[in-house]
Amino acid sequence: MSASTETAAPQTRGGGSHGRRIVAALAVTQTIGYGVLYYAFSVFLTPMARDLHASNAQIAAALTLSILIAALCAPLVGRMLDARGGRALMTAGSLLGAGAVLAWSRVDSLPQLYTVFALMGVACSMVLYESAFAVIVAWYDGNERGRANGILALTIVAGFASSIFLPLTGLLVEWYGWRQALVVLALIYGVAAIPLHALVLRSRAHTARRRAEIVKEATRRRPFWLLVLAFTANGGAVAVVAVLLITYLIHLGHSPVLAATLAGLLGVLSVTGRLLTTSLQTRLPAALIAAVIFALQGVAALLLPMIGRTVPGAIGSVLLFGLGFGIASITLPHLLVGRYGTAAYASLSGRIAAFSVADKALAPLGAVALAQAVGYTWVMGGVAVACATAAGALVAYHRV
Template identity: 50%
Template sequence: MKSAPTVATDPHVGGHRPVFHGWRIVAALAITQTVGYGTLYYAFAVLLQPMATTLHTSTTTVTGALTASILAGAVMAVPVGRWLDRHGGRALMTAGSAAATGLLVAWSQVSTVIQLYAVLIGIGLASAMVQYEAAFAVVVSWFDHGRRAKALLAITIVAGFASAIFLPLTGALVQRYGWQHALLVLAALHGLITVPLHGLVLRRPPYTPVAAKHRHPAARQAVVAAALRDGRFWALAVAFVAHGAAMTTMTVHLVGFLTSVGHPVTFAATIAGLLGVLSVTGRLVLTGAQRRIRTTTVVAAVYTVQATAALALLAAGGSRAGAIAGVIAFGLGFGISSLASPALLADRYGTVAYATIAGILTVPITLSRAGAPLGAAALHTAGGYVPVLTAVGVACLIAAAGIVVKASTPSPVPHASAARATVTATGTDNAYITKP
């Protein structure tokens, strides 16, 4: 006879009725991540040219505001991670959503380049409080190892359609109302959807007395310090930094490469658009394969396939079949790091200080994504697309090597013993009771 699943007891509903809020939180975050990325990030591409025209400046200058926004998000990564570990995501993500909504309104009113940069930097700071890294920290705290991958996958699959929804929506709004009024509509959508969902649905998981002991600030600091002394953490950092640089470079330069080898712009843009769809496919492949194969093995293999695909495009990208095959092979790994990173960090260092450790890792990754297109542009100026795609392939191989090194030894951090004690007492690795 099967025993009934054990679920968390929420003290806010009388302290006795079994309640598990995890999947409700996943549903809310899937929606808020879609709206957040659509309005705070993807809409920029549609607004770029109209803003440059209105502000009487170049698209390069306007694009610099987005780079400044991304860098501002990197500055916030560690403080946000520390807050999430200490207090959870409800207050932070609600405040971040409200701030982002106000900044979207302010964005619609800018009349100078300086104002644009100021607003976009503010959006970068607010985005760090509400986007993937914060959402993943909330999910990791709610789900045990067995269900964590499925929960993260659900969010990334839904949010993966943000560009497909908000690029055409923003385009239609700009065409009908102009870019400034379009931003006001997007601000209204963002505020009406994300603020109440973050404020009403998010909450911290209930903890057992044993788990509460390991949530003490000193315990978190010990785990963070041990992670930073762990060479495998830095191998993981190298892997994701290299991979992030390769993905950003390919995003920016793929259309240019395809047109340079003779393909029409419409064909090149359509094929490049497959990357977003294939990122969802890659995430599904990773989640399914994790049930039978180690995560590190799958990720390293996918990164190696991407390296091969990037180099193969140099040889076969001139034909339509070769271009399609190369982009498909490369695209399968396009969104894999967003799932692999939280899984590998939580599995190695537990969840006691997950958000802080993830925030530390986010800083160099974000910097690489911001700087990679500039470096690739310099390579292109010096030698065309051959050195650019070669660099992408080499970066993917470095990423694969970093993942393999990370997997080579067991975790040395002192959290391991605490984690085992928590598992013994609660039945999970997350410091609370949930379904086995």
């Protein structure tokens, strides 16, 4: 169904050595991008609140704003990726991201902070996973194995972003203070991402004739909206667990060290889940694989309040939930390309991201309010319902 044509030489279309260079370059830029533009924020929370004379909640609202802006920009960015490819867009996003981090180091008030993070949200929509996946999907058009392996390699490497940049940022803040630490991070990101996006990625020439038809037809049909429901529900559930797991484990009576250790397993387990899912996709329908894993996550959320007060129970529940922690990012591209082809991939992915990314920003806020009102057990119940909803939507998607 793809209506795109590559400007690259025919022998490199769909893979080749340059395809591997693209994947390697994006693996580097995604790791640094997520580390600098997202994960590092938690390290700066306390020193920023102190220096700006603001509460932690007021500072944290900046990150929520950034994620919501990224969600709003996702459909437009998707259309631009389909129309012109990723080179110019991701290069411009890298410039904007590095500049926003530099500006972040100079903020003196909450309005300035929120303005900077609004710009950072625009940059994130241009340079993070959704854009990187679109580049890989386009390059490996017609090469399903190459596309799956490329996305898997990218997500495995980028999965270590928090493991690298949380301790690195902590050291930089300790050595130089939070403002100078941000300058260093901006330079790291800019020096790596700008030239890699500009020099390694390939632009594409397209025909828009089929793309608009594909998007119009897809968004009028039930399967697309089942995907929206599935990945929005699961994305919100995963975001809630990522934000509240340590707090809840401590609430259940575990030490902060054990709680943090178990939460840290989620990143490792996401790699395991992605490897397992990619392997199974060669033999089983991807939608059903994801549905089973999402359902198991729901079971884990229900079990945690019941057995989580014991160490084995907490470990088992976290392990079960963690297996599905990263599979959405590799399953959605597979499902979209399998049903709609590659010509409108980024446009359709961007429309789904508008819902799923917004839910990732808002769901933890709702979960915190629910926990304060009626307790964490109800929050875990809500996570289970969201996971079950996602699983049911994918089963329905497979049947239509």
